[in-house]
Amino acid sequence: MAEPDLADLDAFAAVARERSFRGAARLRGVSASALSEAVRRLEEGAGVRLLNRTTRSVTPTEAGQQLLERLAPALREVAAALDAVNGFRDGGGLIGTLRLNVPGIVSRVVLPPIAARFMLRHPGVMLDVVAEDSFVDVLAQGYDAGIRYDESIAQDMIAVPIGPRQQCYALAAAPAYLAAHGEPRHPRELLAHRCIRHRFINGHTLPWELERAGEVVRIRPDGPLLTNGAEMQMEAATQGLGIIFSFGEVLAPHLASGALRPVLREWWQSFPGPCLYYPSRRLMPAPLRAFVDLLREPESRWAGALT
Template identity: 45%
Template sequence: MKTGDLGELAAFVAIAEEGGFRRAAARLNLTASTLSHSLRSLEQKLGVRLVNRTTRTVSLTEAGHALLAQIGPAFASIETAVETMNDFRDHPAGTIRLSVPRTIVARVLTPKFRAFADLYSDVTLEIAAENGFVDIVKQGFDAGIRLGESLDRDMVAVRVTPDLRTAVVASPEYLSRFSPPETPRDLHRHRCIGWRQTGSGALYRWEFEKDGRALNVAVNGPLVLDDPDLMLGAALEGVGLAYATEQYMGGHLASGRLIRVLEDWCPSYPGFFLYYPSRRQSPAALRALVDVLRIPSA
């Protein structure tokens, strides 16, 4: 087998695993046209079509699935072997791709960027800030950060925030016009700022708990958003009640710009965790990031 054949096979594996030319090109730091040319060359040499292409989708043929099943594990082993070379460096190196909610980028990662860059100057962090849950393996990320309650059991999970607690808040001006709710069932009389969950597209039902009794309330109101920071901003402007996390409200509660209601109904829950697949050896650069972000278990 020629060296060029290995490159074409690597291009095929990337296209198959990423599900498209654009993401595969980003993963290999090549252009989409270069990948397309490599795939055509490989198909001509093998005499079979490996990929079905349309303007929007890429799917494997039966032959493509068979080839990926044979060579995919081999290329994964090669990547792992190459990554172990980082163990022989004074400092880890390479690029780490992370999928992280936008609010966590600002509140957890940004304050630690400088320290990480100073310690590990040969590591590049590439962060996709997106609120929806993604399949980090399928989309080529090294790791992600999400709420602990939403992680699969086969993932390695490292705590990066303390336990969190929910809060229902509104501006003083709003509460001067509308009497504060006494129980979650009173929310139907209020203007509530809805949260459209990225990914599923569902409207989030506000979760409450008191004395072992749990309630999930479908709220209504004049505004639906898909970003917690935007919801907080709308609450500050007096649009209505917002359901948020008390730890990420800054000084708004302390300053009185926001006021809590239904506090005795708002439970705590596990915070955010950095997670990555347990079935592969973690890169040295990722282990370095874990060391910087990890906090003691609550």
């Protein structure tokens, strides 16, 4: 029998535990075909079938079950050993790379103070962050974890709150715009106003949704600017070109300075804050584990400005 590859053994164990190539592939962030090829190599090397496959199920054979029972604790020991070796260097400092995929708003107003505290604590870790608003399969794309809002997170993911627990969408306009065009008193009046709209990279635009006392109004306003550029939207708003609809945290400095004034304040809709999500604690990379530990500390330890 040829010397088995550790990765193939791990692939077999994942499929045998999940009783599914697709289920194991989803948890591991690889394709089902890649796992099937790994199991095929292992079976050919061993000269014995390890998994019974039908169109409806995958179950270990007697040989496969015996291998799984003896393999599982060994793989846990290997994972722990690699985590210790790869995660720490001389003096106990954590090393490695933590790759995150996050929405643009999180990269601008939620993640920076948390990331700064993490990097100060773990200077040997490189934080690799990609900001994009479309939902992606983070594991298939090579990320350790993602950050999204609750409605975008699959139920089989582990989710850890990050940043504010409540956020809101807010409306604002420059005093000059309101002086020239008047101030809307109801969300439907926005249809008669010049509005600055956001378009996602994939071309989608979302309706503006506002709520007061249980009444929800969704509209698709028109206006002079449609862009995915947050800076361009803000510049247009502060120059008096229209009404902007954005995260409250984004508008807050401009509202505080007087460059913008709140519009339809009583209709601003709140929603739960974002979560860091990842598929499993098994074989969790040391940098990700440290980042999760940081998030689970009391809020005063990581939120807000560094002190």
